[in-house]
Amino acid sequence: MEVLGIDIGSYGIKGCIVDTEKGEIISERKSTSPLDDTTPHKILAQMHQIVSKEFKWDGPVGCAFPAPVNNGIVLSAKRINDSWIDANAEQLFSGITDNDFSVINDTDATGLAEIHFGAGQHEEGVTIVLTVGTGIGSSVFLDGKLVPNTELGLLEIQGITIEERASNKSRKEEGIRQKTWAKRLQFVLEHLEQIFHPNLFILGGQLSRKADKTFPFIKVNTAFKAASFLNDASIVGAAMVASQKGNILYNR
Numbered sequence: 056m057e058v059l060g061i062d063i064g065s066y067g068i069k070g071c072i073v074d075t076e077k078g079e080i081i082s083e084r085k086s087t088s089p090l091d092d093t094t095p096h097k098i099l100a101q102m103h104q105i106v107s108k109e110f111k112w113d114g115p116v117g118c119a120f121p122a123p124v125n126n127g128i129v130l131s132a133k134r135i136n137d138s139w140i141d142a143n144a145e146q147l148f149s150g151i152t153d154n155d156f157s158v159i160n161d162t163d164a165t166g167l168a169e170i171h172f173g174a175g176q177h178e179e180g181v182t183i184v185l186t187v188g189t190g191i192g193s194s195v196f197l198d199g200k201l202v203p204n205t206e207l208g209l210l211e212i213q214g215i216t217i218e219e220r221a222s223n224k225s226r227k228e229e230g231i232r233q234k235t236w237a238k239r240l241q242f243v244l245e246h247l248e249q250i251f252h253p254n255l256f257i258l259g260g261q262l263s264r265k266a267d268k269t270f271p272f273i274k275v276n277t278a279f280k281a282a283s284f285l286n287d288a289s290i291v292g293a294a295m296v297a298s299q300k301g302n303i304l305y306n307r
Contacts, residue, residue, distance in 0.1 A: 057081070059112045059154075060294030061105070062119040062161060063135075065090060065189055068101050070110060071287070073117075073294035078172030080287060085109045093136040099151045106152040116154045117297030119161035119289035120144055123204035127158055133209065134190055157297040160204055162186050164292030165282070166194030167201065169257050171295065173283030175199075180254035183207070183247060184282070186289075187240070187262035191218035195251070207247065217243050223261045233265065237272035244275045257282055 060080075061070040067089050072082035087101040106112050123130040127145030132138075148156040159167075166184040169175045175182050179198050186192040191208030194201065208218040219225060221239040231239075244256060259282030262269065266281040273279065282288055 056298045057114070058294035058297045059106065059110060059114065059116045060119070060290035060292075060297075061102070061116060062164075062289045062293065063090070063098065063121055064161070065121075065134075068098070068105050069290070070105050071290050072110070073291050075291075075295050075298035078168060078291055078295070080291065082110075094138055095136070095142060095147065099147060102148055103151045106154060112152070112154060114154065115297040116148070116152070116156045117164070117290075117293030117295065118144070118148060118156055118158045119164040119293040120158050121161050123160050123206065124158050125204065127156075130204065131206075133206070155297075157293070157300065159293055159296050160192075160194075161289045161293075162192030163194045163201060163203055164290075164296065165192070165259055165284075165288040166196060166257070167292035167295055168284050168288040169259070169282055169292075170196055170199055170201075172291070173288065174257045174280040175255065178255050181251055182255045182257060183251060183253045184257045184259060185262075186260035186282075187221065187223055187258060188260035189222060189224045191222050191243075192260070210246075212243070212246050217246075233268045234272045237269040240269065241273045241275055244273065244277065244279070248275060248277055253277055255280065259284070259288060260286065 056075045060073045067087040069086035071080045121134045129139045144158045145156045182196040184194040193205045193207035195205045221243050226236045256279035263281040
């Protein structure tokens with residue numbers, strides 16, 4: 056099934072058409088300008104631009120959203136304007152584009168793509184997916200089934216959140232070397248090991264593009280892999296959710 060997958064991030068809104076049976080992107084990527092303003096009316100205007108004008112799309116759309124979402128309702132807004140809280144994103148996006156939307160947390164979408172088609176295929180037990188970029192997003196799976204809307208990047212360790220300690224944004228702002236960054240990530244992974252005792256970590260986002268420079272310095276007991284889809288996983292995962300009307304969240 057062909058579905059338009061959309062990802063909303065600080066860089067803007069980007070989208071591709073996805074073959075959801077193969078987990079493959081089958082179109083060129085199109086994107087808007089960076090989102091300096093994330094209020095609903097600004098994002099809705101850009102969503103209309105990319106879906107209706109750029110793709111001229113008529114069909115199901117899956118959207119990876121930078122906040123926890125339940126049945127289309129935005130639950131909190133740590134990484135987006137707080138006027139989104141309690142808004143029905145699915146209804147708003149459907150109304151502005153005349154398409155049927157399915158909206159899911161962006162890192163949950165990333166995890167679904169990795170579990171079904173990427174680094175997490177056939178994995179049993181607990182798998183934790185971390186997207187390490189401007190912030191640190193998370194998704195958690197038990198035997199391939201999603202535990203939705205986790206926000207492990209907001210956990211505090213010794214008074215500092217995980218994403219303040221180890222995100223790519225923090226690395227750039229502090230000017231730290233790759234080896235030092237890797238040791239910070241190791242500290243985070245060790246803390247998560249003590250809480251969740253996972254079978255596998257999948258590390259994505261901008262970190263997955265630098266795996267050869269950071270992974271050799273990370274020493275933890277749990278196996279870890281780079282995300283297979285790099286920065287495209289959220290688009291693929293969101294499209295998968297739209298193709299199955301949310302059933303994929305609970306069935307591997």
